Amino acid sequence: MNMESSESNLVEVWGDTVNFRSMLFAIVIGSVVSTGTFLLARFYMSSLSGDPTLLNGYAMLIGLGGCLLSGFICSVMFKPARIVIASSEDNSENIKEFIVGLIRDDPNYTSVNDLPSEVKEELDLLKLMPVFQEAEAIVKKES
Known part of the structure; x- marks a missing residue:
């Protein structure tokens, strides 16, 4: 996904400048993937026999894996938009x-x-x- 980034789309978040649309898409992707992974894991774990608290903990652990997966997806979709200017002047x-x-x-x-x-x-x-x-x-x- 290639998004046009102009100065008007940039916002500062936690001391970093980001493209607002990319950030919103990343938040949505992160929410859907991590929550979806957790809910699917919980649904699967509920069909197994065992301690429900332990099975719910495993589902949460798998949900954390979904957070990592969403981070990977976003890193592939949204490349850094920074322009690095290297100075050749002698300091x-x-x-x-x-x-x-x-x-x-x-x-x-x-x-x-x-x-x-x-x-x-x-x-x-x-x-x-x-x-x-x-x-x-x-x-x-x-x-």
Whole structure:
């Protein structure tokens, strides 16, 4: 199902922006599938012999499975409508200024080279090791 999404159809729910029509359809699908699964399971379980409380509990468990099924159905039907804009601008100067501030504010900070090897590897992967080293040089010049 492909729904047109325009800015007028978007609403904010629990801190996330969603398409209102898609959300309503998802609520209906979730209600019908999960409730229907529970009612069918309860009907089937009532035909079995055994403790009715236990059988009703099993029906509720199957109803929870229906909730998962409805979540899967909705995830297939309603793809994310977000537009992600990746910026190619270099923010290393802003990051460097931020790190300089962190180094100034932490009296226990010694050097990026004193960090555990796992942390240094992460900084290398994020290409932040040279930024930390430049920030350290700036702070040392100021001292």
